[in-house]
Amino acid sequence: MKKTITYIMFVGLILIVLGNSTSVAKNKQDIEKIIELLEANINIEISDWSVYVREKTLMIDTRKDFNKEVKKLQKIFPDFTWTITTEDKKWTATATYVDPKTNLTESLHLMSSQEQSHIVSYMIYEAKGHSWNANYSSFIEGDFQGRKKVIFRGKPSTFTCIKGTFNDNIDTVLSSKSIRLLDLFQAEEIESVKEPHFISMSARSNMFTETLTHESLNLQFALRTDGLGKKTTFVVGTPIITFEY
Incomplete structure (x- = not known):
């Protein structure tokens, strides 16, 4: 009887451990x-x-809105290098940052263009690197998720x-x-x-x-x-x- 109880407890413990492992895997990026x-x-x-994140934004209706959004992003990401290009019906802001320690590259793109009578805008954020190590994993779980929260307003595609x-x-x-x-x-x-x-x-x-x-x-x-x-x-x-x- 004692052997049976011990076996049942052992099997139950294995199932709990396996269940926890599955849960952890599901929560990972x-x-x-x-x-x-x-x-x-x-x-x-x-x-x-x-890892590339994109969202169509409805917050920009005019050139003034575009400039306002760019200034806001520049304050949030002051270490990024910014390039702004404006044409009659197309405005683009691009920002990049390369971490000198990890060589990880981050980039931001805000693109707005006039299509017929309305403005269509997309916000894109990308992080990329070479090889893979624990530093990158920590970045994806931490800073990357924080960036997404301040950059995007809805449910972006990843x-x-x-x-x-x-x-x-x-x-x-x-x-x-x-x-x-x-x-x-x-x-x-x-x-x-x-x-x-x-x-x-x-x-x-x-x-x-x-x-x-x-x-x-x-x-x-x-x-x-x-x-x-x-x-x-x-x-x-x-x-x-x-x-x-």
Whole structure:
């Protein structure tokens, strides 16, 4: 009887731990989910990453509104380098900052243009870097979330993209590696382009909430290789790839 009770308690403890692990994973940002899964299951080297946030803003109706918004952002981000371009029907403000310690690059773009009788404006914020380390993870969880709160007013769209290489020398065809990625992200293939040395795939995964279409497409990846035994490059993005591939 004691053995039975002990076994039940042990199983219950495992379920609690697993439940907590799942909860933590769900609360993490998409870029952390993707990188942690890749690094834990595949021998990879990350070369570039980006988190890109975009929102259509309705707060700008005139050139005066645009200037007011730019001045507000300049006060919030005084360390950024600003460039402002104005034309008859198009106004653009761009700001960039490169952290000298981490080499992480942040950029802001406010773009307004007159279309027919009204003004259409977009606010874009992007953080990007090379490789990946604990400093970047801390930034995404901390400063990045704070920036989003002061920059955007509604529910902006977020695009995450990671680029790198497989470091294994296993002679597997690209189709096998694409299946491996689908399994890793618990994803269902929606559409794909498959060639001997290149595969591009769009999929649906319950791991990510950001979607692009009515089909709930929320994951894309591309693989390219020079042949069996050669280096394989990959790009993974949610809901879509934003890097050139």
